[in-house]
Amino acid sequence: MRVAILDDEPAELARVEQTLREIPGPGEAPWTLHRFERGEDLLRQLRRETFDLLILDWQLPDLSGLSLLRWTREHMDAPPAAIMLTSRDAESDIVQALNSGADDYLSKPFRPNELKARVNAVLRRHGLQRNNSEELLSFNDLTFDDAELTVTRARVPISLTEREYRLARCLFANLGRPLSREYLYERFWTHEEIASSRPLDTHIYRLRNKLGLTADRGWQLLTIYGYGYRLESVAAPDQQGH
Structure with missing residues (x-):
């Protein structure tokens, strides 16, 4: 499972990464987590690399997480799953992100167990986690x-x-x-x-x-x-x- 985490706060990046490392990898695929503090850096990687899941902060000093999300939906044939994780919690923000293609939306400060549950739910919807009985x-x-x-x-x-x-x-x-x-x-x-x-x-x-x-x-x-x-x-x- 290849995951990109975008946030301009190093402490928040570390907290998200630690939470994801506590989730067992789906099937034989290990978790590989990639941290980004700038939206432009992640955009460059998306042009040349594959990710299964994006966890995106909204407000960044260069390219916002929402703009990056829209780019993946407009320019990628098979965009990765995406979860917005941001301090913006107005109903209009949530609606805007979901309408732009986000699979889920969490507000900061996040609860680790809730983030794990939301990640697992999104991965199941995208077929990236399967039931053990489906052999x-x-x-x-x-x-x-x-x-x-x-x-x-x-x-x-x-x-x-x-x-x-x-x-x-x-x-x-x-x-x-x-x-x-x-x-x-x-x-x-x-x-x-x-x-x-x-x-x-x-x-x-x-x-x-x-x-x-x-x-x-x-x-x-x-x-x-x-x-x-x-x-x-x-x-x-x-x-x-x-």
Whole structure:
């Protein structure tokens, strides 16, 4: 779970970060928290990196949290979930933020347990947390079994390593959403592994072949130059024109 926290008060940033670290990570994904004191700094990162959740203060000395929220909704194909966390508590402010695309709104000073509950609720709505009983998930003819870490096509097992499974599961859980290289590296590799080779490119190549992520099977795994990858569902050739 990759989270960006925006607040121009270092003490508040630290308090939010500490609260989020007390929430268990969803599934296999660890929490990675990124702190920003300037809206412009976060905006630069949003242009080149992937985040699952934004926690935004409203009033900042440069770019306001509300302006940043609106930018994500207007310019990103799949904007991350967003929670406004601000001292502004007028009803008109809350309505304005929610109408601008915020998933939730909390007033400062926040109560840690309430923030945890609101974060979990937003992540569930966005499908970033799933019920432990939901172990099987199907995409066309591919079925993922999270309990056994296996993939089958028409009940025939496909041989994947654990890391290949988790990477594939992440791509399918984010269909249509661009995922930056840094986002994927943070989730699935250590710094030592990254420095020694180009493991992500190798794994993407293997998944394309093993899972048949090609247009004739209804998939397109795109390389986004300078950014990362995006898996898309497309109409197979025998379905086009019907």
